[in-house]
Amino acid sequence: MRKPKLRELKEALSSLFSKPYTIKYPYEPSIPPKAFRGKPRYVEEECIGCGACAQVCPANAIEVTELVSGSSGKRKLTVHHDHCIFCGQCQRYCTTEKGIILTNEYDTATYDRTDATTEVEKDLLICEHCGVVIGTVEQIRWVAQKLGPKAYANLGMALILHRDLDLLGKTAPLSPNAPIDRTDHIRFLCPKCRRELILYEQWGP
Ligand code: SF4
Ligand code: SF4
Structure with missing residues (x-):
């Protein structure tokens, strides 16, 4: 039988007494690195509802809907996480530079696709x-x-x-x-x- 080399023996012994490199996900959370691009989220007080993020989104993951009733109305922007490719263009080209951020949330698993969204709603100005x-x-x-x-x-x-x-x-x-x-x-x-x-x-x- 081939005898283990001294280096291999040392590695085996140190592995035996050190912590494993893997984690027990999903039983314990995985901490993403700092620059991780996860689910986009609107920042209500910084977003002005201009819709520029929807225009630059390459995956068409941002839906813009306008509900007008008489002299008032609302514009709703919805990011669909199941369409998003987490490229970060929306954050990069946001008009205010702070209206949408890519969080470090990575878990998009859901039983209902309609839950996989993030929204923001803004008042519209209508021509009188x-x-x-x-x-x-x-x-x-x-x-x-x-x-x-x-x-x-x-x-x-x-x-x-x-x-x-x-x-x-x-x-x-x-x-x-x-x-x-x-x-x-x-x-x-x-x-x-x-x-x-x-x-x-x-x-x-
Ligand atoms: S997130 Fe930025 S680009 Fe998108 S609607 Fe809000 S302000 Fe405009
Ligand atoms: S991260 Fe990319 S794909 Fe996802 S909503 Fe923003 S621009 Fe669209």
């Missing part, structure tokens, strides 16, 4: 004249705050800042198909309706 979606309130406020005093060059942004300061009075809802006129300047209007209003003022009906 034609009813189209202008953007989310937080998105417009975020841009206005970034621009500082220059934001007052844009009436929509100025209105958001005034509303935040409680300086904006209540306006009666516009009746459908009502013509637009100069009193509508203090309403939230989409760029198309705002242009119509300015042209109306310059050239008349």
